Amino acid sequence: MATNPFDEGASSYSSNNNSYDSTYKEKELNQREADIIRREQELDRRERELVSREAQGGVVSKRPPNWPRCKPIVRQDLMEIENDGRRVVARLAWISWYSSIFLLLWNIVAMASILATRTAAGGDFVLAVIYLFLWLTLEFLVYRTLYNALRTGKALRYWLYFICGGINILAHIFAGIGLRGSGMGGLLWMIWLFANAHGSKVVNTAGILCLVDMILFFLWAVCATYIWIRTQRVYVRRGGNRAATAQAGQVAVNAAANNPDVVLEAGKYVASNPPASPKASLGAHHYSSSGY
Numbered sequence: 001m002a003t004n005p006f007d008e009g010a011s012s013y014s015s016n017n018n019s020y021d022s023t024y025k026e027k028e029l030n031q032r033e034a035d036i037i038r039r040e041q042e043l044d045r046r047e048r049e050l051v052s053r054e055a056q057g058g059v060v061s062k063r064p065p066n067w068p069r070c071k072p073i074v075r076q077d078l079m080e081i082e083n084d085g086r087r088v089v090a091r092l093a094w095i096s097w098y099s100s101i102f103l104l105l106w107n108i109v110a111m112a113s114i115l116a117t118r119t120a121a122g123g124d125f126v127l128a129v130i131y132l133f134l135w136l137t138l139e140f141l142v143y144r145t146l147y148n149a150l151r152t153g154k155a156l157r158y159w160l161y162f163i164c165g166g167i168n169i170l171a172h173i174f175a176g177i178g179l180r181g182s183g184m185g186g187l188l189w190m191i192w193l194f195a196n197a198h199g200s201k202v203v204n205t206a207g208i209l210c211l212v213d214m215i216l217f218f219l220w221a222v223c224a225t226y227i228w229i230r231t232q233r234v235y236v237r238r239g240g241n242r243a244a245t246a247q248a249g250q251v252a253v254n255a256a257a258n259n260p261d262v263v264l265e266a267g268k269y270v271a272s273n274p275p276a277s278p279k280a281s282l283g284a285h286h287y288s289s290s291g292y
Contacts, residue, residue: 033239036153036238036239037239040152040153043152043153063075063077063080074144076094076147078090078091078094080151081147081150081151085230085234085237086150086234087150088230089146089150089227089230089231089234090146090147090150090151092223092226092227092230093143093146093147093227094143094147096143096220096223096224096227097136097139097140097143099220099223100135100136100139100220101136103216103217103220104128104131104132104135104136105132106209106212106213106216107128107131107175107183107184107185107213108125108128108129108132109209110128110185110189110206110209110210110212110213111124111125111127111128111183111185112125113202113205113206113209113210114185114189114193114206114210116202116206117193117200117202117203117206123181123183124180124181124182124183124184124185125183126183127182127183127184128183128184128185130183131183131184138168139168141164142161142164142165142168145157145160145161145164145165146161146165146227146231149161149231150231150234153238155235158231158235161231162228162231162232165224165227165228165231166228168224169221169224169225169228172217172218172220172221172224173217173218173221175217176213176214176217176218176221177214178190178210178213178214180192184213184217185209185210185213185214186210186213186214186217187210187214189207189210190207190210190211190214193206193207193210194207
């Protein structure tokens with residue numbers, strides 16, 4: 001059966017066109033990544049210059065602490081984050097941290113209700129009170145890691161948040177399970193209370209409070225997972241691992257520029273210990289294998 005030369009030409013043109021489109025898209029993506037990296041490097045340079053001028057001239061920092069208002073310790077300003085999707089993520093994370101205050105207070109109420117029905121739960125109540133301060137502090141550190149990652153665009157801070165944020169999500173799931181003796185009123189505490197209520201209104205009330213506690217912990221974990229996924233998308237959109245590699249290279253260049261003596265010593269070491277040539281290595285191998 002004879003083939004139509006026009007069909008072959010059309011298919012060739014289509015494949016060439018697809019190849020051109022993919023190449024163009026790849027170049028456009030690389031150009032975007034290069035622009036993002038260049039802007040981040042420029043911001044880093046300006047920040048270093050500002051810090052250097054402040055150190056030399058004793059200038060007061062333009063980013064003074066403003067939170068908490070009673071005694072400012074850290075800088076908290078969502079307007080410093082670019083409004084390209086990152087500010088929304090930071091605002092959601094900030095709201096989730098405040099919601100965790102209510103969550104941990106509710107957990108204390110649930111543990112107090114268990115303590116009213118079973119005096120052996122005193123250790124759980126004490127742990128619940130400790131969690132209010134310790135857990136809130138750790139969660140705030142996780143939030144600050146995310147805040148600084150979104151503000152500066154540093155890949156290392158993104159990865160630090162991915163690890164710490166993931167552990168925080170697992171901790172809330174564990175709290176929602178509510179192991180007896182863990183200080184968290186959740187699923188297992190609720191089952192035990194309902195199974196041993198025997199018509200007691202006090203025990204049933206404690207079981208209901210643990211049920212609400214479980215729902216709140218699991219709901220918080222779902223919201224935190226959503227924030228974690230959105231942060232991961234922001235990270236990919238801003239270059240992902242390619243940007244991280246470029247930033248690492250830039251850090252190495254800056255370190256070399258700030259420590260020329262180290263670079264000089266490394267150059268002397270390489271000059272005094274040149275690598276063996278491939279031909280010499282091949283000859284030595286042939287000589288040893290021949291048995292002479």
